[in-house]
Amino acid sequence: MMGRAHLIIGTGVSLSVLALNGYEVTPTAVAAAVVGSLLPDIDEPNSMLVSRALPTKMLRLVQLLMIGAAGWVFFTRMAPPPWNLVLALLMISASFMPSRSMRKVIIFLIGVGLAWYGEAYAPWNYIAGCLLIICTLVPHRGLTHTVYGTVVWTALLYGTTRLHGDSIWLAGGLAYLLHLLADSLTNNGIKPLPPFKWKLRFKLMSTGTRKGAQVENICIALTAVLVIIALLRYKHLI
16 A cells, blocks of 8 residues: 555554544554554655655755765875775765665664664664664565564554553554555555465555555545544544
8 A cells, every 4th residue: 555545544543443442542642653554664765654754855965965075085085095086986976876775775874873872772772773774674565564563563662652651552553553454455465474475465456556546545434434433432532
């Protein structure tokens, strides 16, 4: 499914289920649901989540900084000639890599930073950093689209937010799971339990096609009905 559909379905259904079961829907729970609904696609550099977190303007800024750094390396002769020229040319070449590759590199470096330096502040940073590194190395709909990915994300939320109530980790975990279930409607489906080759797929749609858009719209409409039911039943949440 497209990112828009994942966002609406994952967020709407997860928060509605929480509300219908008596949990408080807080702004933090909403944020967790939004992130959880898009997070499985973090292994796709052009997904909605990654492209919003690392927009094109930011990539252009990174490219300019790399070119400037290349000039600084060359003119200050940080390395003896001709290695200063070689390093500068390598940095300039790297600055012109495609946006998709650039996003992967940035995510990888963020992961390294969290794993290397973040652990001193919270042990969860090390786990999050390692996951980001892994996400840049695995194919799309790989590890992030599995039961393991769901468990790890939910456990991270639980470990970091349980003192603030259950609605946050439940919203985020449920939204993540809904993303996987939505992708199971596609022709490609998902492999929820690797290394087992079994696929969960219902072959109802293909993302980006007319039929796929129709299935997405039906799911969005059903989500809207569920949200309305939740709002009508719990008017004090409005």
